[in-house]
Amino acid sequence: xxxxxxxxxxxxxxxxxxxxxxxxxxxxxxxxxxxxxxxxxxxxxxxxxxxxxxxxxxxxxxxxxxxxxxxxxxxxxxxxxxxxxxxxxxxxxxxxxxxxxxxxxxxxxxxxxxxxxxxxxxxxxxxxxxxxxxxxxxxxxxxxxxxxxxxxxx
Numbered sequence: 001x002x003x004x005x006x007x008x009x010x011x012x013x014x015x016x017x018x019x020x021x022x023x024x025x026x027x028x029x030x031x032x033x034x035x036x037x038x039x040x041x042x043x044x045x046x047x048x049x050x051x052x053x054x055x056x057x058x059x060x061x062x063x064x065x066x067x068x069x070x071x072x073x074x075x076x077x078x079x080x081x082x083x084x085x086x087x088x089x090x091x092x093x094x095x096x097x098x099x100x101x102x103x104x105x106x107x108x109x110x111x112x113x114x115x116x117x118x119x120x121x122x123x124x125x126x127x128x129x130x131x132x133x134x135x136x137x138x139x140x141x142x143x144x145x146x147x148x149x150x151x152x153x154x
Contacts, residue, residue: 001025002070007033010069011062012081016042019059020066020106031067033106035059038097051098056132057087060122063108064136068118082118082138090134100126116140 002023008014021035037043038051038059045055061084072079097104105125112119117139124132 002066007066010073010079011065013062013065016040016044019043019045019062021103023066023070024105026067026070028071029110031063031070031108033063033066034103035106036103038100038104043098046098050096053092053094053097053132056092056097056104056124057090057122057134057136059104059106059124060108060120060132060134061136061138063106063122064110064118064120064138067108067110067120068138080140080143082140084136085139086137088135088137090132092132093129094131097126097131102127104131111135 004018004021007020007023008018011018013019016037019035019037020033021037022033024032024034026032043051045051045058065079065082068079107123107125109121110118111121117137119135119137121135122133123130
């Protein structure tokens with residue numbers, strides 16, 4: 001299963017901003033990752049008070065991006081870059097998460113995939129306890145080719 005190096009090759013987030021450590025399992029509609037980045041002092045989402053559960057939405061969004069990247073690479077391509085455009089139905093079942101020992105499990109499930117957008121549900125667990133859940137939508141950025149260059153010379 002893909003480890004951190006492959007995850008880094010699939011998503012735009014690099015360095016400490018890549019929050020996921022490993023893919024545990026995945027298929028065409030679902031991905032399960034594990035990470036300990038929530039407990040790291042250098043987590044870029046952490047502030048003086050620690051890491052709040054609301055930041056787990058970013059963990060879910062990164063799992064979506066990893067899943068999209070794995071699907072695209074399975075077909076010999078790369079996923080188009082996208083922008084997170086909405087979060088819905090988010091429920092947080094914890095306050096802070098930085099003091100939790102052991103790994104978090106981050107699950108993303110594809111609910112809809114169109115040519116220009118994805119919708120996923122996400123859930124983050126710690127030792128079997130649900131910490132956060134919700135749905136997220138991503139709009140794909142347009143693919144740039146020489147024929148649609150901004151300078152009109154393509």
